[in-house]
Amino acid sequence: MSNAAQTFEGASAHANPRDGHSALPAPARSWGTALRALAREPLLHFLALGGLIFAADAILHPPAKDEKVITVTKALRQSFIDTFDEDKQRTPSEAELQKMVEAWVASEILYREGKALGVDRGDEMIRDRVAFKLQYLIFDQVRVPKPSEEQLRAWFTENHARFDEPERVSFLITPPSDEATAKRHLDDIREQRESEELRDQTRAILDRPVPSLSAAFGDQFGEGLLKLPTQQWTVLQSKDGWHVVRLDARTPGAPAKFEDLRDDAAKIWHTEETRKQAWEAVSRLKANYTIRYEP
Structure with a gap:
């Protein structure tokens, strides 16, 4: 039996005309008992409190008129169509599109x-999500004009190192150790008595771009490796320790040709120019703010 029903029965059983009050008609007693039971329900208290909070916030912070207007633009609808099927095998039906729009509207309402x-x-x-959304909108508004041939050639010349084929090296290297251990390993390798463990731990690094050597092993190692004759074991120090190293091959680099990479250069130029203009837009917004840094 429900709490409300139990309360009703208890009230009816103890109703007595001699207590100075007339007994209420049955319907009135039912409603009164039910209301008292509901008044004791925690869920009702929670809902009432929530309503008060929303009402107070609406009074203290009345929304601007446009905050209650949600516009589903053609561009938005088209974005749903474009992202519906990655393989572009079909477009969404009207019902499917409407469901996506309704889901977006519900999300927008909850967000606001x-x-x-x-x-x-x-x-x-x-x-972060709000910032990313605004960033996306800014990027979407940037319109970069197509560069002239002279502009693109000048940019390519300034950035040719990014397109040039770098010199590459292939070499064998043992794990890092102290200098004495590395020299002992060198003797063992030269005498062909190195342990099976050392052979298993020796790595072959193939076609490694020379410009990447400094970051991976340190400047001293890169410079020393390029001075070595090929097919000769020696010890070299990297930023991690001492190694036994053998330079196996060097492949010279080749300068990039604009004619061969024009399309790639145009794409990269467009991406960087878009990013540059978007950052300038953010900088203009930043001018409206005062940035303080706590010591």
Whole structure:
């Protein structure tokens, strides 16, 4: 039996005209008992409190008129169509498109209401998502004109190192150790008495771009490796320790030709120019703010 029904029965059993009050008609007693039972329900209290909070917030922070207007643009609908099928085998039906639109509208409503109540404050995930969305909108608004042939050639000349084929090296290298251990390993390798463990731990590095050697092994190692004759074991120091090294091959680099890479250069130029203009737009927004750094 429900709490409300039990309360009703208890009230009816103890109703007595001699207590100075007239007994209520059955319907009135039912409604009164039910209301008292509901008043004790925690869920009702929670809903009432929530309603008060929303009402108070609406009074203290009335929304601007445009905050209650949600516009489903043609561009938005087209974006749903474009992302519906990655393989572009079919477009969504009207019913499928409407479901996606309704889901977006519901999400937009929840976001606006939550933001109005300040639930985004202190939440880094929401902050990052909002920032990313604005960043996307800024990038979407940037319109970069097609560069002239002279502009693209000049840019390619300034950035030719990014397109040139670098010199490459192939070499064998043992794990890092102290200098004495590396020299002992060198003697063992030269006498062909190195341990099976050392052979298993020796790595073959193939066609490694020379410009990447410094970052991986240190400047001293890269410079020393390029001075070595091929097919000769020696010890070299890297930023991690001492190694036994054998240079096996060097492949010279080749300068890039603009005619061969024009399309790639144009794509990279467009990406960088878009990023540059988007950052300039952010900088203009930044001019409206005062940035303070705590000591």
